[in-house]
Amino acid sequence: MESADRLKQLLHDQYIRFLHVHEAYMDIEIEQLLDIAERRAITRLPRNITAIHVIDCIGRNEPINSTAIAEVMDLSKASITKIGSKLLEEGFVERTQLNDNKKESYFRLTPQGKQLFDLHTQLHQVEAERFCGFLDKYTDGELGVIRNFLQDYSMELERKLTEGV
Template sequence: MKQAEATRRHIYSLYWKISHLREQYESREITTFLQRADEAGIENCPRNITSIHVIDCIGNNEPINNTAIAEKMELSKASITKISTKLLEDGFIKRIRLNNNRKEIYYRLSLKGQKLFILHEKLHKQEEERFYRFLERYTEDEVLFIQRYYEDMAEEWERKLTAEVGFEV
């Protein structure tokens, strides 16, 4: 086997290793977050990171409507509608209408949502600082390559998510 092919196979192996490790880490991260939320007296906490990030987006931009949340988070309006409906039911956000636009619905955090927002903000800041410390081991050129890699990988995942589901046999 040629060196280039061996390197590609090793990268593919690492890709799956990182996928599995990321899945395990996210599971631990959400479990820890839910424990902290429980300790803070926050009930019915969302069990997925995307819902928590919707709360974060609302908290950072309130009042904000579905379209703006979808744009800022780069998610579909349908998924934001589904998430915001559940967050409304669970009391994390409030629906409001602005005086100059009685037709359009905007969201603000409820007191319960504000508590979760503050908790998430604290934990998110710790994770962000850890990530920046990790990047310090690389040169500026390497960081630019990492940026390109992540942009390409995000584009690839978006393509996969919008492509027709199925496997070639």
């Protein structure tokens, strides 16, 4: 039993290390995004990664309303309203109404928002290819275990979030 407890502790330690390294990597990813944007003469960027992901959500689903963005991103409608207003003010998105529904407003990307969406999509594609290449060293069985672990632990963390930790 002691070896199982020791292995669990080692896994926990490695998980904590992973979180720290991942956070540092995300900081670098944001810096890369800013650097590439500067080289492409994209002068204004949201400084919040969630705002960039809202732009991504709009770009993938436009036209889309605040309620749908909140559902897709699993965020509160109030958060999306606040971020959407900021993106509107900064010129990344515009509000439109569909012909058959004058009551509800929808978001679409402006040309500036489309530039940022395209850049973000390219960076995510490169990251996905890098990640999949990294996974090539594992067998199908090992990949199944990794998938199950990530799925189970994500569900556990989501449960804790909804319970208020």
